[in-house]
Amino acid sequence: MHPLANKFQELFASAPDIIASAPGRVNLIGEHVDFLDGFVLPFALSDVTTVAIAKNSIGKIRTSSVQRKGAISIVDCAALTPKSGEAWTRYPIGVIWSLGIDSGLDILIDGQVPLGAGLSSSAALECAVATALNELFDLGLSLSDLARAAQRAENIYVGMPCGIMDQSVSLMATEGNALLLDTKDLSIEQIPFDIAPLGLELLVIDTQVHHALVDGGYAERRASCEKAIADLNINSLRDISVADFVARKSELDEKTYLRAFHGITEMKRVLDAVTLLKAGDFVGFGEIVTAAHISLRDNYTVSCPELNLAVDTALKFGALGSRMIGGGFGGSAIALIKAKDSDLIKSEVKSAFMKERFKSPRFFSALPSAGARIID
Numbered sequence: 001m002h003p004l005a006n007k008f009q010e011l012f013a014s015a016p017d018i019i020a021s022a023p024g025r026v027n028l029i030g031e032h033v034d035f036l037d038g039f040v041l042p043f044a045l046s047d048v049t050t051v052a053i054a055k056n057s058i059g060k061i062r063t064s065s066v067q068r069k070g071a072i073s074i075v076d077c078a079a080l081t082p083k084s085g086e087a088w089t090r091y092p093i094g095v096i097w098s099l100g101i102d103s104g105l106d107i108l109i110d111g112q113v114p115l116g117a118g119l120s121s122s123a124a125l126e127c128a129v130a131t132a133l134n135e136l137f138d139l140g141l142s143l144s145d146l147a148r149a150a151q152r153a154e155n156i157y158v159g160m161p162c163g164i165m166d167q168s169v170s171l172m173a174t175e176g177n178a179l180l181l182d183t184k185d186l187s188i189e190q191i192p193f194d195i196a197p198l199g200l201e202l203l204v205i206d207t208q209v210h211h212a213l214v215d216g217g218y219a220e221r222r223a224s225c226e227k228a229i230a231d232l233n234i235n236s237l238r239d240i241s242v243a244d245f246v247a248r249k250s251e252l253d254e255k256t257y258l259r260a261f262h263g264i265t266e267m268k269r270v271l272d273a274v275t276l277l278k279a280g281d282f283v284g285f286g287e288i289v290t291a292a293h294i295s296l297r298d299n300y301t302v303s304c305p306e307l308n309l310a311v312d313t314a315l316k317f318g319a320l321g322s323r324m325i326g327g328g329f330g331g332s333a334i335a336l337i338k339a340k341d342s343d344l345i346k347s348e349v350k351s352a353f354m355k356e357r358f359k360s361p362r363f364f365s366a367l368p369s370a371g372a373r374i375i376d
């Protein structure tokens, strides 16, 4: 029996009907453009969130998480309203709401994706639930449908105006590949990212600075990009070239200009990065990754001292490219490094953090892994 089925049995005194899992992600390039119709290039981590679910006949949703010490949170399934209930339960319950399911359910969650580290534990949780419910209720939804349902859960039920990237990659990723996703129509291309045989490694540096994306900076920056679209009277930042945008600088206030400039240049960087990856040019690819960091730091202003120190130190000790990932204000950075430099870079980042009296960082090595699946 799956270990989570045992725990489920202890907690709810019955067996789960289904067990499913979905991964967290890192994004190689294309940050803060998935709500702007941009291209993004994430891949799925081997770390997954697993959910065990059973229907119940008491008309209630009972939710529990190993990461919340197994306490059970109970809501009436006839009365699901966005932003109600305990904050962390809104992610799984939001998916139930968004899929229009009105059955009583028991849910047990166990996540390996670190919470709030910029590795999208939120999408991993949503997509595990969506995958399980699609099967359990025979909904027959496509992966794009499930991604949109999970995004709607986070946007409306949780109240976090995230784009569609995290949910898409958690559902659509395949092993050994990064996912080139066009967030306008969710069309995809799998881009091989098999770096181990080349002696390369993708190091994830978790600064252990935890953000709370739901409140604040993320939504405000997104609003700036939407303001630029309105002020310039265009349909999408995707429809304007960098040169045309720069030529119209005087039509925007400084903050709006810089934030939208990030979006427009970042969309171009993704396509350039894919061209370089296809040509096997990892040095050029690394340079674009670093350029993305500089734009996130200086134009979009979502970095923080810990992320900048992680990136600068990794680059100083040989990384081909490095940048902050995720929503920002904390969380993780990635560095494309030669595997032989791994120990050196980790110890240099660690001691640089110590010198600044920052919290000690954590390190992971990320390999492109498969998307969501039914386990049992």
Ligand code: ADP
Pocket: 049, 065, 066, 067, 068, 087, 088, 089, 091, 109, 110, 111, 112, 114, 115, 116, 117, 118, 119, 120, 121, 122, 123, 125, 211, 212, 213, 214, 326, 331
């Ligand atoms: P990230 O997606 O980068 O990890 P978010 O703030 O978007 O950060 O999502 C993290 C939130 O998702 C947590 O604070 C919690 O509410 C919820 N969550 C994710 N995984 C779990 C889990 N295994 N158990 C309980 N809550 C979880």
Ligand code: MG
Pocket: 120, 121, 122, 123, 213
């Ligand atoms: Mg998240």
